[in-house]
Structures are given as structure tokens and as C-alpha cells.
């Protein structure tokens with residue numbers, strides 16, 4: 132089976148590429164910058180030029196492809212790209228995939244998007260889900276929760292750098308996941324015919340409230356966090372004022388995102404049912420405590436190495 136992966140340079144996409152190659156799939160990545168994507172080539176993927184915001188570059192990427200995994204989204208730094216990528220580009224991608232008789236299309240969406248139609252990205256995710264379902268291409272949609280990787284920037288780094296952390300005053304739990312595990316589900320679905328034409332709301336096995344994440348980081352960093360709380364209604368006003376949403380862009384957006392992910396209170400039952408369908412045990416999934424522990428160990432080792440190198444340099448100067 133040959134796969135076209137879109138978003139291969141991204142946080143989730145690179146895990147999908149790595150695991151697909153390890154499993155022996157023929158992997159082609161649609162990329163818009165060969166230099167930035169060179170690591171994917173080194174891993175063994177074929178790179179093909181394609182840019183979702185340039186429609187004519189899309190169909191050639193699909194030649195000889197059996198399945199598409201779309202883990203892309205517009206970068207917050209690409210101003211004005213949201214509609215071009217997440218709506219226009221993806222609409223063309225679906226049409227081109229239909230023409231290319233793609234056997235499975237895996238789309239990475241977001242949880243609860245249908246409830247947040249005022250947020251453009253959520254509205255587009257919802258609209259693309261509908262287009263994909265209507266296209267008659269066999270599909271699997273994953274409505275994803277937040278990724279552990281995003282928590283490093285949101286919690287770990289500010290604590291380490293003694294900067295303030297912004298959280299809402301709601302105590303709602305979010306079932307974050309490691310992208311390695313999300314990738315596992317995406318690839319497993321290719322082998323499970325029963326996951327065809329299904330939508331899965333996928334989250335980690337445990338819901339985390341922000342105060343728990345903060346104490347975990349404080350413990351591991353050996354430092355106390357400076358926490359700023361913002362009421363949810365204030366956040367809604369800010370979001371409405373800007374009328375734009377892209378997580379990672381700024382504080383209000385990131386917090387609005389956590390609200391989206393936390394509105395569903397029935398995570399556990401549905402999550403465990405999904406794990407069963409995908410034959411993945413919940414203890415196989417990386418836990419947030421372990422993810423953070425490994426991050427802090429790696430970071431502290433790096434700091435020790437840098438310190439050691441500095442001492443060596445100073446010694447050399449003295450000599």
C-alpha cells in the first residue's frame with residue numbers, strides 16, 4: 132500500500148511518517164519546502180512538491196497512491212493561509228483523491244468542532260468532514276484532543292523560564308495524547324476494515340486539569356509557577372473580538388482551544404471503546420507523567436552537557 136502523507140513535517144505528521152516507514156509502507160510526503168522536509172527523506176520517505184494553497188500542485192501528488200493521511204493544518208505564522216489551506220486546499224484534495232480513486236482517506240479533525248461554528252477553523256474542520264463523507268471516498272475521521280507536545284510550550288517552558296502561565300478559572304479536564312499514539316491509531320485504521328467510514332473522538336486515557344499539569348511541571352522542574360487566571364467569559368469576549376482562532380497563536384486562542392476540548396464530559400467510556408476497536412491497550416499509551424519526566428530528564432542532561440562544555444572552554448582559555 133502506498134501512502135500520501137500531508138503535514139509530514141508537523142508535530143503529528145512526522146510521527147505518522149516514521150511509524151508508516153517502520154511498518155514497511157511506501158511513503159510519499161507532500162511538502163512545500165524540500166530543505167525543511169529533508170529529514171523525512173533521510174528516514175526513507177519520497178518527497179513530492181505540493182502546497183495546499185496552490186490547487187494545481189495537488190493532483191500530481193496522488194499518482195499511484197492508495198491511501199491519504201491528512202495531518203496538515205495552516206501554520207499560525209502563515210497569515211491569511213487559514214481558508215486557503217484548511218478549506219480551499221482540503222476541498223481540492225478531496226476532489227483530487229476521488230478522481231485518483233483513493234481507497235482510504237484519513238482526516239485529522241478536532242473534537243467538538245460542530246459546537247464552535249463561530250470559530251473559523253472549527254467551522255472548516257466540520258465542513259471538510261462533511262465533504263469527505265459526501266465524497267464517497269472510504270474515510271476514517273479522527274477528532275483529536277490536544278497533544279502532549281503543545282504542553283511543553285504552554286506549561287513546561289514558562290515554568291523553567293519563570294514566565295507567567297495563563298489558565299482559565301474552569302477546572303475542566305482535557306484528555307491530551309502523545310502524537311506517537313495518535314499516529315498509531317491512524318496507521319492501525321488502515322488495517323481494520325471496520326474503521327472505514329467511521330468518525331472517532333480520540334483522546335488519551337486520562338483527563339488532566341491545568342492545576343495538575345502545573346504541579347507536575349513544578350515538581351519536575353523544582354520551581355514554582357507564576358499562574359495567571361483568566362475567566363472563561365473574558366476569554367470568550369476576547370475570542371469574539373478577534374473573530375479568529377488558531378491554537379498556538381496567542382494566549383486567548385490556546386485557552387479557547389482547551390475549552391473546546393474539555394466540553395465533552397464523557398471521555399472515558401467512549402475513549403476505552405475506541406481503544407478496544409483499535410486493539411490498543413490503554414497501558415500501551417504514553418502517559419503524560421512519563422512524557423514530562425522524559426522531557427525534563429533530557430533537558431537537564433542537555434543543560435549539564437552545556438555547562439560541562441563551558442567549563443572545558445574556560446579551562447582551555449586558562450591553558
Ligand SMILES: NC(=O)c1ccc[n+]([C@@H]2O[C@H](COP(=O)([O-])OP(=O)(O)OC[C@H]3O[C@@H](n4cnc5c(N)ncnc54)[C@H](OP(=O)(O)O)[C@@H]3O)[C@@H](O)[C@H]2O)c1
Nearest residue numbers: 138139140141142143182183184203204239275276277278
Ligand atoms: N496540535 C493539536 O493539539 C491538535 C489538536 C487537535 C487536532 N489537531 C489536528 O491534527 C493535525 C496535525 O496537527 P499538528 O499540530 O501536528 O500540526 P503542525 O505541527 O502545525 O503541522 C502542520 C503541517 O501542515 C503543513 N502545512 C501547512 N500549510 C501547508 C500548505 N499550504 N500545504 C501543505 N502543507 C501545509 C505544515 O508544513 P510546513 O512544515 O511546510 O509548514 C506541517 O507539516 C491537524 O490537522 C490539526 O488540525 C491538532
